Amino acid sequence: MSQLGTTATAATGKMTKARWIQIGLPLLILFTVSMIDKSNINILLANKPFLQDLGIKDGAIKGTLSSIFLITYAIGQFGWGFVVDRIGAFKSGLIGIFFWVVAMVLGGMAESVSALFWSRSILGLSEGVLYPIALTLTAKWFPANEQAKAQALWFNGNSLGPVIGLPIIAIVAQNFGWRESYHALGAVSFLCLIMFWLMVRNSPSEHRAVSASEKEYIEKGANTAKKELADTSEVKAVLKNPIFWMLVAVYGCVSIGFFGISTFLPSYLTEVKQVPFVQSAFVNAAGYGLAILVQMGSGFLSDKIMKRAVFVGGASALIIIFLLLSMFTSSVMGAQLLSILLISVLLMPAALTMTMLHKVASPRVMGRIGGIFGSVSYALAAVGPMVVGAVSQATGSFTGGFLALMGFIVISLVLCLVLMRKGY
Structure with missing residues (x-):
């Protein structure tokens, strides 16, 4: 008998929900663990033994350790998109996650800052596989009327990660010890x-757990969308x-x-x-916890x-309101409660913006797109911390930096109004 999940014949009988268990759940776990892995460095930068062992004293080095991941993450997503369309999400995922494990092991073995840079770079490149495989699997495994729920499910890993991991x-x-944190995450x-x-x-x-009815x-659901996606089967067309x-632009602005x-x-x-x-x-943890409910809802x-831009635009407006x-506010308690609400809506626009991608690109090119x-x-997201840091330093206040960020959120809101008029 062939290995679990490898046969091409689907079981007959009543409707199964393999798409949620075999695809949705693993993607949720992957995004949760990936968020913990990438945010590991943020906690360790406040750990004195870690800083002493690697001789980290310069604030610029601390910032670079964070930004190097975003840069290589962006590069990784671009490259993996073509790989996923070429060899499939399954093989791509296996290769990417393997090197992701290697990156965590190297981080635990690091004896210098340069070694840690290599660990962060490899982690960024390898974790870059996540979004291309997640978008591709969502396009192939879920009908159009379930894709927002499916993406909200796995995207919630970005909220679960900080809640559990920090x-x-x-x-x-x-x-x-800090090395043991790397080793544990590697395992x-x-x-x-x-x-x-x-x-x-x-x-x-390709999955034996899927019944004929499922x-x-x-x-x-895929056939229903074929007519709408008829001209989106080539990368150039998209x-x-x-x-x-x-x-x-919307995703970039909300990411900033x-x-x-x-x-x-x-x-x-x-x-x-x-x-x-x-x-x-x-x-912060409470905000990410509430974000899970906001995203699923x-x-x-x-x-x-089936109007995603309405929710993305609404979230953009709420971000502006809660941040202001x-x-x-002069109340310490009020500032904390408003911060929780702010964090809870910060992540929501991203998942729904990616859901709208399924209306402009077919599953055939979803990896590359x-x-x-x-x-x-x-x-673009790498601009966010730099803008707040530079403007805050120039003005001597966080207010200036946050107000500068607000300009990008306003752009997101305006673009969502245009998307609403076009039926998105």
Whole structure:
């Protein structure tokens, strides 16, 4: 008998939900662990033994350790997009996750800052596979009326990661050592590799857990979208579509806002609002926890009305409102509550913006289009922390930096109004 999930014959009988268990769940776990892996460095930069062992004293080095990941992540997404379309999401995922494990092992072995740079670079390049495989698998495994829910599910890993990982990393580093935090995450990442190999396949027809009725249901949803996607089966056609570049701009602007705000919000709370350090960490964790509910709720609702831009535009407006209120409130408690609400809507626009990609690109080219989309967007995202840092230093206040970020969120809101008029 062939290995689990490798036969091309689907079981007959009642409707199964293999698409949620065999695809949705593994993607959720992968994004959760990846977020913990990439944010490991943020916790360790506050760990004195880590800084002493590697001789890190310069603030510029600390910033570079964070930005090098975003840069290589953008490059990785671009390259992996073409690889995924060439060899499939399954093989691409196995290769990417393997080198992701290697990156964590190298991080735990690092004896110098340069070795840590290599670890972060390899991690960025290898984790770049995630969005191309996730978008490709979502396009092939879920009908159009479920794609927002599916993407909200796995995108929630970006919220679950900080909620679960931040305290665990701190506890492991404090009680066992910073190298052990890398080794532990390397082991967890290796388990993710095994999980991916056992559970995921390129399409429903390759998976034995999919019943005939589920396969028919998925194919029916795909056939419904074929007419609309008739002219999107070539990369050039998608790249010539102004809607694609509007989506890139929306995602890029909200990413600038997310990374700019999330990087400096803890410092802002402690330095300006006088919130204790540990308490500010809990404020951030609470915000990411609430973000999970916000993303799932918006995913379900947007699948019902099939108007994603309405929710992305609404989230952009709320980001502006919550950020303004949190900056100008004189209440410490009010600032914390508004920060939780701000974090809860920061991530929501990203998942729904990527869902709109399925209206402009077919599954056949989704890997490449997803790679180009992510590459440009995350290259733009690197601007966020730099804008807040530079403007705040020039003005002597976080207010100037946050107001500068708000300009990008306004652009996102305006573009969403245009997308709404076009039926998105």
